[in-house]
Amino acid sequence: MANNQENQTVTDGSQNAGQTATANTGTVSTANSPITGPVIAAHLAANSVDETENGPDWKALSRKHEKQAKDNYEQLRKTEAAYEESQSQLHDLQVENARMKAQKAHPQISDDVFALCGETEPEKISEWAEKYAALNPVTSPVKAEPVREKAEQGARTRGEGAPKIRSGTYADGYAAAKARQEQRRQARSAK
Structure with a gap:
């Protein structure tokens, strides 16, 4: 691979002799070794430490x-x-x-x-x-009786029996309540 930038050839007698390294970009083109070329190129690119003639800059x-x-x-x-x-x-x-x-x-x-x-x-x-x-033990809590049971008990004491739950419309309930009131009025006047 050839670059348009200024290249220098490494000739220190080591394994990577004959390789060219680009000074500005850190890319390397290999001439001799297809196997070690990419590894060395990656190593040179990763280590952006300035190298002198005697070797790496140890202070850096x-x-x-x-x-x-x-x-x-x-x-x-x-x-x-x-x-x-x-x-x-x-x-x-x-x-x-x-x-x-x-x-x-x-x-x-x-x-x-x-x-x-x-x-x-x-x-x-x-x-x-x-x-x-x-x-500090807790005393036994008072058992709460449901409201329905209280209502039934009150109705029984008044002699009305258990209250009945009716279904229907408002008009039906109103008519039934009016009829009950009329029956009670007639019962009182008959006495």
Whole structure:
């Protein structure tokens, strides 16, 4: 491959003798070795360190690797800080979860009661909740009677029987209520 740019031939007696490297673009055309040519070309393109007559510029390589080490160390510090923050958030969520589980298992424990708890570990919070629940048991809750049962009981005491649920339109209900009122009025006047 020939380039229109100024080329120089490497003749240091090494394996890549007879190759031409382009000074500006970093591309290499090989004359001798079809197998090692692309590898060497990629290697030369990747290492853009200035080479002198005696070999690579060690100071430039040292600065390059020192900069890379500093960048890696800074990235490590950022990653460690992010890890610590995520661990802190995870711990806070585990504590909140332990408190919610304790409140679900023991209804006598409220948010105000947790002010008495000095524990910060999820396992110890659940142990504290068990101890508190043993000291402060919940009385049996009053069984709530459904409204329907109360209405039926009230209707039976008045002698009306169980109330009936009717289906129909508003006009049908109005007509039925009007008919009941008329029956009651006639029953009172007949006495």
